[in-house]
Amino acid sequence: MDAIGKRGEDEACAFLIREGQVILERNWRGGRCEIDIISADSAGLHFVEVKSRKAPAAADPLVNVTAAKQKNMVQAALRYLHSEGRRFKDAEVNFDIITVVLDRASAQIQYYPQAIIPIYD
Numbered sequence: 001m002d003a004i005g006k007r008g009e010d011e012a013c014a015f016l017i018r019e020g021q022v023i024l025e026r027n028w029r030g031g032r033c034e035i036d037i038i039s040a041d042s043a044g045l046h047f048v049e050v051k052s053r054k055a056p057a058a059a060d061p062l063v064n065v066t067a068a069k070q071k072n073m074v075q076a077a078l079r080y081l082h083s084e085g086r087r088f089k090d091a092e093v094n095f096d097i098i099t100v101v102l103d104r105a106s107a108q109i110q111y112y113p114q115a116i117i118p119i120y121d
Contacts, residue, residue, distance in 0.1 A: 001027075008052025008100035009036055011107040015098065019111075021046065030079030033072045037098075038080065044092030046113075047077045055103040065097055065115075074118040 001009075013023050016039050024045075025038040037048040049065055073095060081088060095116035101108040 004052050004054055007102055009050050011100050012050045012098040015109050028080060030076040033076030035076045044094055045088050046094045046096050047073060048096045048098055049073055050098045052100040055101050070116050
């Protein structure tokens with residue numbers, strides 16, 4: 001991960017903590033798939049994709065969460081739930097996206113809760 005990605009994920013984690021979430025995992029890998037952040041709060045379990053860009057961003061980083069990325073995210077979440085199933089058996093599962101646009105002194109964060117609705121083939 002490059003410095004922009006690391007800083008973006010750090011900013012995203014700090015944001016989620018301020019929102020009352022507990023960070024359970026960062027950069028969790030299930031096979032070839034990865035989830036940037038796994039967190040939990042009273043609304044359930046959150047699988048979070050973070051997209052970071054350096055200001056000025058030519059396009060919203062959200063456009064880079066492709067259908068293939070979403071599919072990989074769902075596959076990784078299923079692996080995580082299989083490995084931790086008893087711990088979260090009754091939890092609502094959310095697929096969220098956070099975009100972070102960074103400049104030297106600040107970060108612009110946009111949070112998209114439940115941004116991905118999984119479709120199972």
